[in-house]
Amino acid sequence: MDRHNWRSLLRPILVRLLQALLVALIVGALGFALMAALPGDQAFRLAAARYGPDMGDATAAALVREELGLDRPRAVQFLDWIGQLLRLDLGHSLVTGEPVLEELRGQLGHTLSLAAVALPLSAILGLPLGILSGLHPSGLADRVTLGLSVLLRAVPAYALGLLLVAVFSIRLGWLPPAGFEGWREFILPGLTLALGLAALSARVTRDSVAAVSTAPYMAFARWKGLPERAAVLRHGLRNAAIPVVALLGFQLIGLIEGLIIVESLFSWPGIGHALVHAIFARDVPVVQGAALLMGLLFVLVNALVDLACATIDPRRARAGA
Amino acid sequence: MSGSTLSPGKRTGLVLLAALLGFAVLGPWVVDADPARQVLAHSLAAPGAEYLLGTDHLGRSMLARMAHATRLSLLLAAVTVLSAAVPGTLLGVMAAWRGGWAESGLVLLADAVLALPSLLLVLLLVAFAPGDFLPLYLGLALVGWVEYFRVSRALTRGILAKPHVEAARLLGFGRGYVLRRLILPELLPALSTLATFGLGGAVLAISTLSFVGLGIRPPVAELGSMTTELLPHAYEAPLTVLMPAALVLMAVLGCHLLVGRGAR
Numbered sequence: 001m002d003r004h005n006w007r008s009l010l011r012p013i014l015v016r017l018l019q020a021l022l023v024a025l026i027v028g029a030l031g032f033a034l035m036a037a038l039p040g041d042q043a044f045r046l047a048a049a050r051y052g053p054d055m056g057d058a059t060a061a062a063l064v065r066e067e068l069g070l071d072r073p074r075a076v077q078f079l080d081w082i083g084q085l086l087r088l089d090l091g092h093s094l095v096t097g098e099p100v101l102e103e104l105r106g107q108l109g110h111t112l113s114l115a116a117v118a119l120p121l122s123a124i125l126g127l128p129l130g131i132l133s134g135l136h137p138s139g140l141a142d143r144v145t146l147g148l149s150v151l152l153r154a155v156p157a158y159a160l161g162l163l164l165v166a167v168f169s170i171r172l173g174w175l176p177p178a179g180f181e182g183w184r185e186f187i188l189p190g191l192t193l194a195l196g197l198a199a200l201s202a203r204v205t206r207d208s209v210a211a212v213s214t215a216p217y218m219a220f221a222r223w224k225g226l227p228e229r230a231a232v233l234r235h236g237l238r239n240a241a242i243p244v245v246a247l248l249g250f251q252l253i254g255l256i257e258g259l260i261i262v263e264s265l266f267s268w269p270g271i272g273h274a275l276v277h278a279i280f281a282r283d284v285p286v287v288q289g290a291a292l293l294m295g296l297l298f299v300l301v302n303a304l305v306d307l308a309c310a311t312i313d314p315r316r317a318r319a320g321a
Numbered sequence: 322m323s324g325s326t327l328s329p330g331k332r333t334g335l336v337l338l339a340a341l342l343g344f345a346v347l348g349p350w351v352v353d354a355d356p357a358r359q360v361l362a363h364s365l366a367a368p369g370a371e372y373l374l375g376t377d378h379l380g381r382s383m384l385a386r387m388a389h390a391t392r393l394s395l396l397l398a399a400v401t402v403l404s405a406a407v408p409g410t411l412l413g414v415m416a417a418w419r420g421g422w423a424e425s426g427l428v429l430l431a432d433a434v435l436a437l438p439s440l441l442l443v444l445l446l447v448a449f450a451p452g453d454f455l456p457l458y459l460g461l462a463l464v465g466w467v468e469y470f471r472v473s474r475a476l477t478r479g480i481l482a483k484p485h486v487e488a489a490r491l492l493g494f495g496r497g498y499v500l501r502r503l504i505l506p507e508l509l510p511a512l513s514t515l516a517t518f519g520l521g522g523a524v525l526a527i528s529t530l531s532f533v534g535l536g537i538r539p540p541v542a543e544l545g546s547m548t549t550e551l552l553p554h555a556y557e558a559p560l561t562v563l564m565p566a567a568l569v570l571m572a573v574l575g576c577h578l579l580v581g582r583g584a585r
Binding site for chain 2: 019022027030033034153155156158170256257260261264275279280284287298
């Protein structure tokens with residue numbers, strides 16, 4: 001790739017970096033406000049979290065107040081808070097007293113592994129149905145897929161998960177309803193997430209394939225004597241993939257939201273579950289840390305999608321060559 | 322729009338929504354049972370003559386609870402959508418009209434809201450007072466206005482450039498007139514699509530957050546939290562778990578179908 005092409009990649013990366021900064025600022029500001037909104041003296045709370053509930057007395061509170069400068073003006077404290085956040089110093093959990101980053105590290109792994117199962121699964125479910133429907137618009141496959149995807153997009157994710165548990169673990173007894181030890185435990189939460197995502201990607205794939213298969217360059221490829229298979233593989237797929245990959249970014253909002261719900265439903269020990277529980281427990285540093293990680297994850301994957309779009313698009317690739 | 326021009330999908334959506342609306346408006350009044358009245362001797366009763374749809378684990382009438390819950394969901398969702406749509410639209414029109422720093426500022430604000438997945442932002446606001454109406458409502462409205470802002474800003478730009486609008490402004494017609502007679506009518510189709518879709522989204526979000534325990538909490542009857550409450554009794558009375566979720570499905574499906582097939 002030459003300079004021209006690099007520059008076209010640089011801009012989206014810069015935009016995403018700005019977005020990451022914005023995420024940190026929003027989450028940090030809300031975290032700071034949440035901390036201030038907690039009832040009681042912050043110093044006592046933090047002292048109890050750091051030194052254990054028995055040590056959270058006036059002396060410890062005074063030490064904490066001194067060290068963290070809790071008697072400084074709010075504005076100064078806020079800047080300090082944001083500064084710590086930007087250095088990824090997320091503080092200690094108010095409940096367990098552990099450093100937030102340590103707690104979230106393990107949970108992030110669980111969340112990522114669930115997402116790593118759900119995304120390919122949704123592709124396996126959604127893409128073939130979408131391509132099949134797009135090649136024969138208003139055929140049987142198209143109509144069945146349409147009905148299914150409309151229904152799946154209207155079902156609340158928790159109800160879908162419950163239904164899958166009812167069928168596959170209670171009625172049929174094939175799969176465990178909860179837990180996270182082996183590969184079988186991944187199937188139901190992964191499937192719940194994947195079905196919701198596939199409902200959308202199947203439709204977009206279908207529309208994209210239908211549009212590309214009637215495009216003039218496809219007609220030309222056939223007319224110049226390319227066999228159907230070569231025309232589809234060489235000219236069709238790549239063009240049809242652009243909107244599908246672009247949609248991925250949009251879908252990831254759904255994935256992040258779905259993760260929060262599905263993890264809560266299946267008691268999956270990931271960040272989404274941690275976030276919901278920390279909100280219950282009023283554990284502000286964990287709420288902030290979990291939200292920050294999910295937000296940054298969202299930005300990161302979006303950046304990857306941007307790059308994928310830029311490399312797939314045949315028009316852009318040729319503009320650089 | 323007359324009934325005969327509606328596609329079958331839209332007609333189904335309309336019927337679903339009308340049925341739900343009827344249930345929500347008339348249900349609590351017709352059923353005439355207290356959704357909070359417990360008859361422990363009748364807990365988890367099967368559907369029958371006394372309780373048309375059975376009872377929950379505390380012997381409360383499922384029919385009465387679902388009617389009240391549907392009313393609550395639709396009302397809260399409608400209020401949320403209005404609170405997002407009205408300011409969002411007005412700000413969008415204003416941004417396109419004024420331009421300059423006001424527009425840049427608003428666009429930045431909208432981008433800030435979109436920087437995070439919306440459920441995450443709602444959760445962060447709900448964290449201020451989990452289980453309360455107010456943060457839930459504020460969170461959903463705060464996340465929702467952006468869509469109306471972006472769409473109405475984009476459309477208004479085009480409308481303002483049209484010759485008849487330009488002529489009206491040059492002739493000195495007042496801002497109110499241009500807004501009401503020339504701009505809003507053209508925005509209406511897009512806005513109503515967004516609002517219908519948004520209504521379904523709000524019903525879904527409210528019930529989902531309540532299911533997780535962060536939305537509306539028991540003892541208030543809410544479609545999502547009813548499912549959570551009854552989950553431990555799913556073996557004995559699977560219907561009680563499924564029925565509230567089915568109402569959510571009906572509402573969301575109705576909205577999606579009414580918007581039409583190409584809905585994003």
